[in-house]
Amino acid sequence: MPTSLIDADSVLAIEIGTVSTRVILFDVVDGRYRFLGHGSVPTTASAPINDVSVGVKEALDQLHDITGRVFFNQDGQIQIPSQPDGTGVDACVATVSVGPPLKVVAIGLLEDISTESAKNLATTTYAQVVGSMSLNDRRKTVSRLDTILQLRPDLIVVAGGIEGGARASVIDQLEAVGLACYLMPKEHRPEVLYAGNSALVQDVQDTLGSIANLHIAPNVRQSYESEQLTPSQPALAQIYRLVRSRQIRGIQEVDLWTGNNLMPAATAFGRTIRYLSKEYGHTHKGVLGIDVGASATTVASAFSGDLILSIYPGLGLGENLPEILNLCPLGDISRWLTVEVSENDLRDYIFNKAIYPNSLPITSNELAIEQAIACQAMQLAVKQASKAYPSDILGSLPGLLPWFEPIIASGSVLTKAPSRNQTLMMVLNGLQPTGITTIAVDRNNLAASLGAAASVAPLLTIQSLEATNFINLCTIISPVGKAQSGTPILRVRMTTEDGQESELEVKQGTLATLRLPVGQAGTLHLTPLNRFDVGMGGPGRGGKVKVVGGAFGVVIDARGRPLRIPAEPSRRRDALNKWLAIAGTG
Amino acid sequence: MLASVTHVLPVAAIRRERLMPIEGRIIARRGQQVNPSDIVAEAVLRPEHLLLDIGLGLGLSPKEADHYIQPRAGDEVGEGDVIAGPVGIGRRVVRAPRSGTVVVAGGGQVLMELEGEYTELKAGYSGIVADIIDERGVIIETTGSLIQGVWGNGKVNFGLLNILAQAPDELITPDMMDVSLRAAVVMAGYCEDEKVLRSAEEVPIRGLILASMASTLVPAAMSVNYPIILVEGFGKLPMNQEAFSILSSNGRNEVAVNAEPWNRIGNTRPEIVVSASEGAFPEIPTEMASFSIGQTVRVVSPPYKSKLGTLTNISQSLTRLPSGLLAITAEIQFSNGDKAQVPLANLEIIG
Numbered sequence: 001m002p003t004s005l006i007d008a009d010s011v012l013a014i015e016i017g018t019v020s021t022r023v024i025l026f027d028v029v030d031g032r033y034r035f036l037g038h039g040s041v042p043t044t045a046s047a048p049i050n051d052v053s054v055g056v057k058e059a060l061d062q063l064h065d066i067t068g069r070v071f072f073n074q075d076g077q078i079q080i081p082s083q084p085d086g087t088g089v090d091a092c093v094a095t096v097s098v099g100p101p102l103k104v105v106a107i108g109l110l111e112d113i114s115t116e117s118a119k120n121l122a123t124t125t126y127a128q129v130v131g132s133m134s135l136n137d138r139r140k141t142v143s144r145l146d147t148i149l150q151l152r153p154d155l156i157v158v159a160g161g162i163e164g165g166a167r168a169s170v171i172d173q174l175e176a177v178g179l180a181c182y183l184m185p186k187e188h189r190p191e192v193l194y195a196g197n198s199a200l201v202q203d204v205q206d207t208l209g210s211i212a213n214l215h216i217a218p219n220v221r222q223s224y225e226s227e228q229l230t231p232s233q234p235a236l237a238q239i240y241r242l243v244r245s246r247q248i249r250g251i252q253e254v255d256l257w258t259g260n261n262l263m264p265a266a267t268a269f270g271r272t273i274r275y276l277s278k279e280y281g282h283t284h285k286g287v288l289g290i291d292v293g294a295s296a297t298t299v300a301s302a303f304s305g306d307l308i309l310s311i312y313p314g315l316g317l318g319e320n321l322p323e324i325l326n327l328c329p330l331g332d333i334s335r336w337l338t339v340e341v342s343e344n345d346l347r348d349y350i351f352n353k354a355i356y357p358n359s360l361p362i363t364s365n366e367l368a369i370e371q372a373i374a375c376q377a378m379q380l381a382v383k384q385a386s387k388a389y390p391s392d393i394l395g396s397l398p399g400l401l402p403w404f405e406p407i408i409a410s411g412s413v414l415t416k417a418p419s420r421n422q423t424l425m426m427v428l429n430g431l432q433p434t435g436i437t438t439i440a441v442d443r444n445n446l447a448a449s450l451g452a453a454a455s456v457a458p459l460l461t462i463q464s465l466e467a468t469n470f471i472n473l474c475t476i477i478s479p480v481g482k483a484q485s486g487t488p489i490l491r492v493r494m495t496t497e498d499g500q501e502s503e504l505e506v507k508q509g510t511l512a513t514l515r516l517p518v519g520q521a522g523t524l525h526l527t528p529l530n531r532f533d534v535g536m537g538g539p540g541r542g543g544k545v546k547v548v549g550g551a552f553g554v555v556i557d558a559r560g561r562p563l564r565i566p567a568e569p570s571r572r573r574d575a576l577n578k579w580l581a582i583a584g585t586g
Numbered sequence: 587m588l589a590s591v592t593h594v595l596p597v598a599a600i601r602r603e604r605l606m607p608i609e610g611r612i613i614a615r616r617g618q619q620v621n622p623s624d625i626v627a628e629a630v631l632r633p634e635h636l637l638l639d640i641g642l643g644l645g646l647s648p649k650e651a652d653h654y655i656q657p658r659a660g661d662e663v664g665e666g667d668v669i670a671g672p673v674g675i676g677r678r679v680v681r682a683p684r685s686g687t688v689v690v691a692g693g694g695q696v697l698m699e700l701e702g703e704y705t706e707l708k709a710g711y712s713g714i715v716a717d718i719i720d721e722r723g724v725i726i727e728t729t730g731s732l733i734q735g736v737w738g739n740g741k742v743n744f745g746l747l748n749i750l751a752q753a754p755d756e757l758i759t760p761d762m763m764d765v766s767l768r769a770a771v772v773m774a775g776y777c778e779d780e781k782v783l784r785s786a787e788e789v790p791i792r793g794l795i796l797a798s799m800a801s802t803l804v805p806a807a808m809s810v811n812y813p814i815i816l817v818e819g820f821g822k823l824p825m826n827q828e829a830f831s832i833l834s835s836n837g838r839n840e841v842a843v844n845a846e847p848w849n850r851i852g853n854t855r856p857e858i859v860v861s862a863s864e865g866a867f868p869e870i871p872t873e874m875a876s877f878s879i880g881q882t883v884r885v886v887s888p889p890y891k892s893k894l895g896t897l898t899n900i901s902q903s904l905t906r907l908p909s910g911l912l913a914i915t916a917e918i919q920f921s922n923g924d925k926a927q928v929p930l931a932n933l934e935i936i937g
Contacts, residue, residue: 046850048873142637149633348821351801355736359887359932360913366888367909418910
């Protein structure tokens with residue numbers, strides 16, 4: 001890559017997470033962006049510091065010790081752009097996920113159409129819908145007003161009216177919003193995002209412009225049939241930034257360093273996944289990114305550049321952890337345990353972890369619990385997110401994960417697992433991919449920062465995605481079909497670049513691996529049996545596919561979709577441990 | 587690495603902000619002596635409004651109706667007071683169906699804020715109101731033994747401390763909740779039976795300090811009308827020896843139980859304060875410190891959860907834990923002489 005194409009030189013990426021604050025320095029070396037080092041400290045949003053910029057500065061001190069670079073000028077501010085003496089950086093980007101979810105009231109016309117779209121839009125940032133209103137609910141204006149005043153939302157999302165559709169009823173819906181804003185002290189007024197019929201924008205501005213913190217976004221429901229959330233997400237990200245700046249000291253300072261471009265971490269993560277989906281457009285499959293973090297589990301699903309971003313604060317592994325017990329029975333978590341833990345101990349662990357979200361599992365029992373929770377969080381998040389997938393995407397059967405290429409796993413529980421086969425099994429059990437896909441791990445958890453950097457240094461993003469930041473775990477083949485356990489369902493023959501051949505007949509209910517060293521190319525010849533579908537044109541259809549070896553070579557997951565695991569606890573644990581061991585042999 | 591300090595102190599100067607979530611009315615005065623259950627401020631958390639259609643009531647267009655509206659924004663009106671009119675031969679009027687305050691009038695409508703129910707902010711501590719925070723709350727200063735908990739059910743009260751636990755992890759059973767505990771704050775070990783919480787409500791007690799509790803009891807604990815504080819957490823965990831000693835030596839003394847949930851960003855934490863005898867002038871303890879050798883620390887996760895120990899060494903490089911994870915650790919020596927490597931992330935400084 002010629003140096004002249006590099007547009008911003010050094011880039012400082014700041015991540016302010018619930019648990020940790022990281023600063024990462026990239027710079028151009030020999031015409032390519034390189035990761036030069038990072039600093040990491042506990043986030044300082046909490047008492048007694050209550051200022052995230054303190055943690056950022058402490059992390060920068062660490063980075064200074066590692067790289068020798070001086071970041072601050074004599075005024076104590078980050079020096080942007082860098083100076084001839086090497087002080088400072090040329091660009092600064094930042095992502096944030098710390099803080100409680102935004103409290104959102106969703107307003108629309110029809111409960112299951114535009115109100116649902118307003119709710120869906122809220123799930124594309126760190127938010128919790130605390131109330132909703134629609135024409136159907138028959139509450140009077142004054143009752144809606146009291147509801148808003150009682151809920152004290154951070155954000156009101158108003159949708160409604162397809163393009164060319166209803167007008168008067170949309171404006172009627174705004175009456176309670178306007179009154180509530182009027183009655184609230186200015187500093188406590190919620191942000192209001194209008195994402196309804198675009199023909200009414202002027203009317204909305206006339207109604208709310210002078211009394212509300214009004215933001216306008218494209219209509220999320222242009223027609224009854226289609227929902228378009230992506231165009232409204234920049235406005236939502238902007239609102240998130242504003243609210244966080246008010247709620248958490250220090251955010252504003254960091255935001256200034258970025259030129260008011262601070263982003264929600266999940267939005268930035270989604271950007272990276274969207275970019276990858278364009279790169280992988282030729283596969284005609286989507287790209288799936290999953291980030292299991294302390295503040296939320298994020299699912300970013302992108303199909304040829306169209307991103308569906310779903311953020312679930314209730315499935316975060318931090319202070320909100322007990323929320324998962326409202327979303328599934330405890331048994332749905334304990335079924336993923338590779339060790340014996342009583343349900344009471346598991347529940348107690350969940351509540352204690354919420355009190356000390358920064359704590360690390362010391363023993364293998366605690367690690368197994370956290371990995372079981374992560375597995376279930378992924379499953380719940382993807383199940384929910386898939387409701388928004390377009391109906392025409394490629395896949396095998398309804399209710400199963402559609403075909404993706406690749407699947408990117410991020411978040412410390414996945415990327416920092418002591419062994420990679422644990423990561424692989426969490427992804428396989430939690431997501432249950434189908435067909436043929438590659439599973440990669442964002443090993444330094446850089447995906448969000450790279451997404452944030454895309455606007456100031458696109459080459460950094462591109463080059464980092466090409467580089468070793470993403471570890472290819474394996475190519476996974478997951479046949480879909482019905483057969484008795486033990487029935488042969490797939491024949492696989494693999495030819496490597498150096499001419500070696502290996503063959504395997506895979507039986508239903510098993511997990512099998514084929515050794516293919518990292519980076520080595522191979523060709524798989526797949527012959528599905530008993531009308532099983534491997535994503536090569538329909539049930540029973542096979543063919544050739546080129547693959548590249550990952551850490552575990554090629555893995556054939558023939559355990560069934562949906563995965564059925566033994567009901568009896570000790571047999572289940574045996575099965576999970578056996579699969580874990582097999583995955584490690586690839 | 588900086589770490590927050592959890593206070594388990596036999597005597598400390600305590601200065602706490604007590605804030606309402608929204609603006610309201612401050613009742614306490616600067617310099618006032620307060621008890622934990624005294625109301626220091628109040629606000630309407632659940633406002634109620636009424637929208638009167640004056641045009642409809644008077645049979646006029648909204649524009650015409652505006653001429654007949656009598657009160658202005660900010661005016662208080664009583665039930666039955668005339669809001670608009672009279673109009674015409676019949677001298678039609680619109681009256682206030684309930685008493686309240688007019689907040690907006692115009693466009694043929696009047697919006698009234700009704701007299702809503704006030705939510706009260708309790709002092710939470712026995713002490714002096716050191717300062718007033720306009721429309722939001724007060725700052726209270728006091729002196730006493732201070733023990734910070736890890737979980738609270740949101741209630742506040744105070745009373746004389748009654749020690750039920752003879753050991754830091756003693757199980758509390760329903761039959762132990764008898765009438766002798768009436769109006770007391772009870773200190774006990776581990777609770778696993780919902781009947782204990784229900785019986786305590788019937789006695790009634792004024793507060794329950796537990797070492798630990800089964801997490802299945804959270805819904806019941808949230809529903810009782812007295813404060814519950816867990817000093818250690820969930821599951822059968824013994825109370826740390828320091829806290830147990832301080833509380834055990836304060837039987838029959840007045841204790842304030844402020845069971846506010848632990849909110850790190852909002853600066854609230856469940857706390858137990860035993861009023862100090864007069865004449866103590868301790869300093870306000872530090873809220874944050876760097877880890878250093880010789881400190882007393884508490885382990886916050888299994889397998890050493892709730893154990894206190896002395897920090898004897900901090901590793902300079904990453905250590906592999908039994909789980910296989912890599913972390914910066916410290917060597918902790920427990921009171922029985924055993925030593926363990928514990929991640930710094932799993933430690934809190936006690937002081």
